[in-house]
Amino acid sequence: MSKALSSLAVGATIEVPVKAAFQSLLGATVVFKVADKNHSGYPANSVTLITDKIPILLAFDAMEAANSDGNRRSYGNNRYLYANLIQWLNSTAAAGKWYSAKHSADAPPTAANVWSNHNPYSDKAGFLAMLDDRFVAALLETTVTVAKNTVTDGGSYETVKAKMHLPSTTEVGLANENNIAEGVKLALFSDNT
Numbered sequence: 001m002s003k004a005l006s007s008l009a010v011g012a013t014i015e016v017p018v019k020a021a022f023q024s025l026l027g028a029t030v031v032f033k034v035a036d037k038n039h040s041g042y043p044a045n046s047v048t049l050i051t052d053k054i055p056i057l058l059a060f061d062a063m064e065a066a067n068s069d070g071n072r073r074s075y076g077n078n079r080y081l082y083a084n085l086i087q088w089l090n091s092t093a094a095a096g097k098w099y100s101a102k103h104s105a106d107a108p109p110t111a112a113n114v115w116s117n118h119n120p121y122s123d124k125a126g127f128l129a130m131l132d133d134r135f136v137a138a139l140l141e142t143t144v145t146v147a148k149n150t151v152t153d154g155g156s157y158e159t160v161k162a163k164m165h166l167p168s169t170t171e172v173g174l175a176n177e178n179n180i181a182e183g184v185k186l187a188l189f190s191d192n193t
Contacts (some may be wrong), residue, residue: 005034006047008047010037010187011035011057012128013034014034015030017132019028019130022125022129026055031051031053032051032052034185035049035050036048036068039184040186041145041184043141056113058088059076059080059109059119059121060076060078060084061077061085061109062076062107062114064105064106064107064113065107066107069152071152072105077103080146080158080159081102082102084108084121084122084148084168085166086160088121088124089127089128089164090127091129092127093124094126094127096123096127097125098129109121113157120190127164128163130169135145139191140166142161142162142163144161144165145158145180147177157180167175168182170182170185171186172186173186173190
């Protein structure tokens with residue numbers, strides 16, 4: 001018997017079916033935990049979920065050969081707004097169709113643009129394209145606060161709208177990034193268990 005997410009306790013798990021074509025990559029299901037309910041700053045009456053484990057290990061962003069910053073040329077862009085991973089996590093596009101450049105030096109996560117050719121994903125379908133359509137249809141867009149790099153991006157913060165996003169250090173109960181509170185601690189992280 002199915003239950004409403006709102007009836008589940010913080011810490012409860014749900015299994016979201018992965019479409020058959022993508023099970024070799026993600027498995028039959030992706031397990032999520034209820035991380036919070038009515039989380040401060042998130043949509044009203046919402047339930048916040050977090051994956052129980054990392055479902056797939058991918059680069060945050062691809063190396064940007066045309067970037068004037070040496071670190072971003074060698075390691076990819078650390079600005080959350082431009083991260084390939086955030087674009088992929090929020091895409092319902094078919095294989096090879098989810099990436100679009102977010103700035104003039106942006107590069108896709110091809111084998112040539114990720115560390116030692118490990119886990120390129122520009123040719124994959126978007127993450128949301130791999131999950132059960134009913135689950136994806138129920139996701140809410142959330143505005144998240146993210147700190148900006150103090151050296152290359154001027155510090156301070158910006159907001160990003162996304163249905164899927166990475167938890168911030170603030171949300172998991174660790175220190176604020178660059179003294180910026182990136183949200184509020186999630187209830188799931190109220191203790192060390």
